[in-house]
Amino acid sequence: MRPLRRPRLLTQGLLIGVTLAAIGVSAPDAQATRRFPNIVVVAVDTLRYDHLSIHGHPRPTSPYIDALLRGGARFTRAHVVEPLTAPSMASIFTGLYPHEHGASRNGLHIRPGLPSLPKILARRGYKTSAVVGNWTLRAELLGLDEHFGSYEGVWSRKRYFGFANSEATAHDLNETANRWVDDHLAENGRYPFFLWVHYVEPHNPYRFHDEYAERLRIGADPKPRDRYDTEIAFVDEAIGRLLQDLRRKVPLQDLLVIFVSDHGESLGEHNYWGHGRHLYQPTLHIPLGFYWHGRIVANTVIEAPATSLDIASTVLGLVGLPVPDSFRGFDFSRFLLHETAKDMGSPPMERTTFHEAHKGASHGNEDRARRNGLLEVGLVEAGRHKEILRVKKDRLRVYDLATDAGEDDNLASKGRLEPSDELLAFWRRVQEGLDASDELPAQVLTEEDVEQLRALGYID
Numbered sequence: 523m524r525p526l527r528r529p530r531l532l533t534q535g536l537l538i539g540v541t542l543a544a545i546g547v548s549a550p551d552a553q554a555t556r557r558f559p560n561i562v563v564v565a566v567d568t569l570r571y572d573h574l575s576i577h578g579h580p581r582p583t584s585p586y587i588d589a590l591l592r593g594g595a596r597f598t599r600a601h602v603v604e605p606l607t608a609p610s611m612a613s614i615f616t617g618l619y620p621h622e623h624g625a626s627r628n629g630l631h632i633r634p635g636l637p638s639l640p641k642i643l644a645r646r647g648y649k650t651s652a653v654v655g656n657w658t659l660r661a662e663l664l665g666l667d668e669h670f671g672s673y674e675g676v677w678s679r680k681r682y683f684g685f686a687n688s689e690a691t692a693h694d695l696n697e698t699a700n701r702w703v704d705d706h707l708a709e710n711g712r713y714p715f716f717l718w719v720h721y722v723e724p725h726n727p728y729r730f731h732d733e734y735a736e737r738l739r740i741g742a743d744p745k746p747r748d749r750y751d752t753e754i755a756f757v758d759e760a761i762g763r764l765l766q767d768l769r770r771k772v773p774l775q776d777l778l779v780i781f782v783s784d785h786g787e788s789l790g791e792h793n794y795w796g797h798g799r800h801l802y803q804p805t806l807h808i809p810l811g812f813y814w815h816g817r818i819v820a821n822t823v824i825e826a827p828a829t830s831l832d833i834a835s836t837v838l839g840l841v842g843l844p845v846p847d848s849f850r851g852f853d854f855s856r857f858l859l860h861e862t863a864k865d866m867g868s869p870p871m872e873r874t875t876f877h878e879a880h881k882g883a884s885h886g887n888e889d890r891a892r893r894n895g896l897l898e899v900g901l902v903e904a905g906r907h908k909e910i911l912r913v914k915k916d917r918l919r920v921y922d923l924a925t926d927a928g929e930d931d932n933l934a935s936k937g938r939l940e941p942s943d944e945l946l947a948f949w950r951r952v953q954e955g956l957d958a959s960d961e962l963p964a965q966v967l968t969e970e971d972v973e974q975l976r977a978l979g980y981i982d
Contacts, residue, residue, distance in 0.1 A: 558646065558841050559778040559814060562768065563614075563718040563833075566757055567607060567656055568725040568797060569783035571600075571807040573754055581738045583754040586762030587809075590781055594813030595822035595858045599905040602830045604878050605785035605805035606798040608658045610830060611720070614782070615639050615669060617834040617849030620878060621955030624962060627895045628658040628883040631665040633962065637846050638669045639834040643716045646843065649706055653699045654720040655690025658883075670718075674698055689722045692760030700767050707771060714776075719764065724753030724787070726796065731756045747789050774815035778840060780833060783808040791928070798882050801900040801910045802929055806877060814840065818858045826869040827905040828854065829877075874903045876948045892956040899949045901942070909945050 573579050576588040576596070603613050608628045609620035615638045620626040624633040640650040651672040652659075659666065660675050667673035676690035676698050690698075699719045706715050723729075728749035734740075738755060740748045768777060786805045788794045797805040810828060812818055817840070831851035838845050839855030856862040857869045879898040884891040900910040902923070910919040918941055920933040933939065941949075 558643075558648070558714045559776050559817075560714050560772050561643070561648075561716045561778045561780070561837065561841075563716075563780045563782070564761055564764070565611065565614075565718065565720045566724075566761075566781075566783050567720065567722050568785065568787045569754065569757075569809060570786040570789075570804060571783075571809050572804075573751060574809055577809065579751075581751055583738065583751050584758045586758050586765065587781065590761075590765065590779065590813055591809070591811040593815070593820050594779075594811055594818045595824060595854075596809070596811040597824045597826075597828045599825060600782075600808050600810035600828040600830070600832075601806045601875055601877060601902060602783075602785045602808050603876070604798075604880065605801070606880065606882065607656055607784050608664045609880070610784040611659065612664065612666060614784075614830050614833050615666065615718075617831055617846070617851050619831070619850060619876070619952070619955070620880070621892075621952040621959065622850075624892070624959035625664055626878070626892050626956060626959070627880045629663055630884050630891060631663075631962070633959065634665070634668065636669075637848055639837060640669045640716055640718075642838065642843065642846070644671065647713050648716045649710050649713050650716045651699075651702050651706075652718045652720070653695055653702065654718075655692075655695050655722045656720060656725070657689060659720060672702060674702070689725075692721050692723055692757050693763075695719055695721060696760055696764050696767070699764065703768070703771060720784075721757050721760065723757040724750050726787075728753055729756075746795075750787070750789065775817070777815070778817075778837070779813040780837065781809065781811045781813070782830065782833065783810075784830075799879055799897055801877050801879050801898050803923070803927070806900075812836065812840070812858055817860060819860055819863050822858060822863070824854065824857065824869060825905075826854075826871050827873045827875050827902065828852070829875045872904045874901055874944060876901050878952055890957075890960045892960045893953065896952065896956060899945060899952055901945050901948065903944075909942060911941050911945060911949065913949065 571577055574584045574587060575582050576584065576591055602610050604610055604620045606628060609625050612623050612625045612632045613620060616623045616636050623636060625631060644650050650670045652670045653674050653676065655676050661667035661673050676694050678690050678694040699717060703717065728746055730744050730749045731752040734752045734755040738751055785797050786807055787797050788802060788804045791804050792802055794800060832854060835845045835849050835851035835853040836855050839853040845853055854869060856866050877900045881895040881897060884895065888894065896913055898910055898912050902908045906922060906924045908921045908923055918934045918939060920939055921929045
């Protein structure tokens with residue numbers, strides 16, 4: 523494992539490397555441009571939207587991510603459909619809600635045989651790979667390996683004081699991803715690649731990286747929020763390294779990068795630490811951006827409501843491939859590309875998005891683990907009106923996000939408000955989907971899986 527050098531020794535070179543994309547300088551060893559670009563999905567676990575400096579966070583946590591997002595299109599109202607890692611990533615790649623793809627909780631398999639973004643790209647000649655560092659994404663637990671030609675979990679670091687390695691460092695993920703890209707280019711360079719890299723930081727326990735303390739103005743007694751911010755700075759630099767490495771290997775105009783978080787994190791808001799069990803904004807609101815030098819208009823800001831379901835549809839639109847009818851997302855590509863954006867106006871602002879929350883993980887031997895795991899359903903209308911229904915307690919919360927960003931004023935408590943017909947209809951669809959998925963063969967978790975999921979905070 524490579525030692526981490528001090529950020530000040532690396533900052534100038536990395537920022538220059540990322541910024542080259544924005545000013546139009548091509549890599550010196552540029553290949554002939556393919557019909558299809560190479561595609562990289564950079565996913566960061568547990569990353570809040572509002573803790574990136576580009577989104578107004580007062581600390582400079584994310585210079586490399588900021589440069590990437592400024593070089594392309596970034597979304598200000600993107601929400602994840604479920605704030606839990608395995609369900610969220612399965613939704614990103616299949617374009618389906620968790621109640622439809624079946625992996626509604628960590629430790630539950632997705633339905634076999636589903637269409638997906640990597641499968642569609644593979645049929646068009648792409649070589650596909652996933653490099654993941656979160657235990658919940660293990661092939662045996664989730665089943666996403668069916669959708670990738672190569673699926674590699676990296677377990678190089680212990681979680682807490684665990685008995686076994688259960689997650690990856692960002693640098694070990696980079697090393698594995700770079701090795702796969704090098705092998706691909708050497709053996710299959712005439713084919714484009716699709717690569718998903720999933721970083722674990724800043725997932726709890728929020729390790730403290732003291733090499734960033736001075737830059738982030740953190741004192742000698744760091745609090746959890748301080749440690750969380752150093753984790754972001756740590757993974758931000760690793761992402762900068764990955765982008766610089768990729769820039770050396772493929773031409774900028776041949777590289778489409780999607781940046782996303784699988785969900786956010788509650789840092790004490792509403793007396794809750796963590797993610798997954800509630801649909802409040804700190805866990806639902808995610809950063810999302812698309813970068814493609816020369817094709818996507820730089821510094822594009824999309825304020826229309828979006829969800830993680832839109833990623834697969836938008837990627838297919840960007841590369842000129844049809845979107846399957848099964849995908850639930852919206853294709854934003856025509857609002858991002860140079861050749862169409864100027865004529866398209868603004869994307870739809872009045873859209874209603876739907877969301878669901880479930881218990882953290884299944885033990886593997888629960889009866890009706892999907893249906894009994896449902897906790898909340900919610901919607902956000904036009905990025906402003908928000909409803910959350912706690913289904914087993916029959917408790918409704920309603921917020922106006924335009925005037926109450928902290929979700930402190932539950933409007934439902936001031937009058938006889940009922941859930942909207944849209945939310946009730948979505949709840950029925952969720953229940954029906956979970957019932958159908960519970961007919962899948964039961965999955966038995968190993969003792970190690972249960973212990974690792976408990977260490978991650980998903981099993982009480």
